[in-house]
Amino acid sequence: MKSLMRPWKIRVTPLLTSHFAGRDVIRLPREDDVTLAEKTRLAGVVGAGGGGFPTHVKLAAKADTVIANGAECEPLLHKDAAVLEHMAAQVVAGVQLTMEAVGAKVGVIAIKAKKDHAVEACRAACSGTPVRVHLLGDYYPAGDEYDLVHEVTRRLIPPGGIPIQVGVVVNNVETLANVAAAAEGKPVTHKVLTIAGAVRNPVTLTVPVGTTFREAIDAAGGATTHDPVLTVGGLMMGETTGDLDTPIVKTATGVVVLPRDHHVIERKLKPAPAQAGIGKSACDQCRYCTKYCPRYLLGYAVEPHQVMRSLAFTATGEDYWNQWASLCCSCGLCTLYACPEEFYPKEACDASKAKMRQAGLKWTGPATVKPHPMREGRRVPIKMLMKKLHVLQYDHPAPLKKSPLEPRQVILPLKQSAGVPNVPVVGADDRVVMGQPLGMVPEKALGAILHAPFAGTVTSVTRDRIILARSQ
Numbered sequence: 112m113k114s115l116m117r118p119w120k121i122r123v124t125p126l127l128t129s130h131f132a133g134r135d136v137i138r139l140p141r142e143d144d145v146t147l148a149e150k151t152r153l154a155g156v157v158g159a160g161g162g163g164f165p166t167h168v169k170l171a172a173k174a175d176t177v178i179a180n181g182a183e184c185e186p187l188l189h190k191d192a193a194v195l196e197h198m199a200a201q202v203v204a205g206v207q208l209t210m211e212a213v214g215a216k217v218g219v220i221a222i223k224a225k226k227d228h229a230v231e232a233c234r235a236a237c238s239g240t241p242v243r244v245h246l247l248g249d250y251y252p253a254g255d256e257y258d259l260v261h262e263v264t265r266r267l268i269p270p271g272g273i274p275i276q277v278g279v280v281v282n283n284v285e286t287l288a289n290v291a292a293a294a295e296g297k298p299v300t301h302k303v304l305t306i307a308g309a310v311r312n313p314v315t316l317t318v319p320v321g322t323t324f325r326e327a328i329d330a331a332g333g334a335t336t337h338d339p340v341l342t343v344g345g346l347m348m349g350e351t352t353g354d355l356d357t358p359i360v361k362t363a364t365g366v367v368v369l370p371r372d373h374h375v376i377e378r379k380l381k382p383a384p385a386q387a388g389i390g391k392s393a394c395d396q397c398r399y400c401t402k403y404c405p406r407y408l409l410g411y412a413v414e415p416h417q418v419m420r421s422l423a424f425t426a427t428g429e430d431y432w433n434q435w436a437s438l439c440c441s442c443g444l445c446t447l448y449a450c451p452e453e454f455y456p457k458e459a460c461d462a463s464k465a466k467m468r469q470a471g472l473k474w475t476g477p478a479t480v481k482p483h484p485m486r487e488g489r490r491v492p493i494k495m496l497m498k499k500l501h502v503l504q505y506d507h508p509a510p511l512k513k514s515p516l517e518p519r520q521v522i523l524p525l526k527q528s529a530g531v532p533n534v535p536v537v538g539a540d541d542r543v544v545m546g547q548p549l550g551m552v553p554e555k556a557l558g559a560i561l562h563a564p565f566a567g568t569v570t571s572v573t574r575d576r577i578i579l580a581r582s583q
């Protein structure tokens with residue numbers, strides 16, 4: 112610990128430290144004079160649907176509507192439905208607390224109609240509260256904030272903007288359950304996620320943050336392929352890795368395991384220069400990628416075929432063509448569904464956005480947004496998407512296993528959210544109790560505090576992670 116530099120001033124809240132002494136489990140402050148935003152900050156709550164934005168920031172805003180995002184449109188993942196089915200009361204409590212904090216009169220849980228058990232549980236939990244259920248169709252993408260806000264409120268977020276600009280706070284359903292827990296003094300120590308694809312028994316698990324995917328896949332009966340590749344976060348928007356010892360972080364929604372020679376994996380693992388090269392030489396500007404783009408259909412100036420054009424004409428006008436990528440949400444539909452030639456428009460958009468960020472260029476297109484008349488007709492049903500992805504054989508339920516996994520140790524990356532990483536406040540050989548903060552976020556910086564998911568001994572602290580072994 113002594114060798115670690117602490118470049119920032121650390122403020123360990125007295126309210127927090129006073130709760131440590133002589134306890135096996137930490138409880139954070141529950142006093143009424145502590146705001147929900149502060150309790151949520153102390154509990155390290157972040158967007159649990161993949162976004163990872165620290166939730167306390169949203170709770171400090173003013174809005175008229177709170178939407179619980181349970182849309183969960185990534186094929187084969189079921190964790191939001193499991194959270195809603197088994198923790199509906201906590202989610203509704205989280206929505207109500209959030210409504211109170213931001214001054215909202217309307218609270219909505221958005222969920223796909225096909226998740227009937229979860230819908231039933233939500234309706235029962237909403238009874239007698241101001242929160243209502245909004246049913247969504249079974250299409251991809253449904254959970255994109257721009258799409259969801261329009262679906263529920265008919266409001267259109269200004270181009271490049273965020274939901275609060277139209278008076279809406281959107282949080283994932285698990286995030287809201289964590290907000291309710293934070294109000295009770297419980298920090299985020301565990302994560303719910305689905306293990307799907309080429310595994311013996313697809314399952315939805317609750318695991319301590321920092322559990323490896325290897326242990327989670329073992330709990331799903333193990334992989335059914337000798338060379339598994341993981342799409343962490345889902346087939347459409349997830350990251351691909353062959354490293355099974357990758358730790359599960361607060362933003363993980365699930366993993367789809369596939370054989371290395373699966374068509375989707377082969378496409379995702381193609382090196383970036385080869386992806387760009389194919390598009391540069393052969394894209395015929397048919398525009399299918401744009402015609403199916405959900406942001407384009409909602410009325411935003413996203414035109415991936417124009418971004419593909421920039422691959423071929425990099426000597427002139429590149430910044431102009433890149434503008435057509437700026438409002439892309441990286442849903443992956445253009446690359447993995449729409450393009451008949453199986454080129455990589457989404458990756459071209461990602462590269463364009465990164466380039467524009469580096470250059471400090473902001474989008475300067477029209478401020479008006481008008482949904483396309485063909486929008487409803489061009490929605491992509493999940494079954495058709497799964498067929499295109501060649502994963503229909505993996506379409507099985509992944510029921511929630513009630514008891515959490517209990518790994519012997521966890522690997523805790525110091526950065527698990529948007530913003531800055533944690534600065535460790537523990538050292539090797541320190542004994543910690545469950546819920547104890549292991550790191551802190553510098554005062555006034557954006558980030559999320561990391562807590563011990565169980566009682567144990569810190570075995571290693573490096574610049575980017577802490578390893579914690581469970582007490583025997």
Ligand code: SF4
Pocket residue numbers: 393394395396397398399400401415416419449450451452453454455456
């Ligand atoms: S759909 Fe494919 S071929 Fe057609 S314009 Fe888009 S990238 Fe080019």
Ligand code: SF4
Pocket residue numbers: 400403404405406407413414415438439440441442443444445446456457460
């Ligand atoms: S990834 Fe493709 S389809 Fe999705 S928003 Fe971006 S350009 Fe549109």
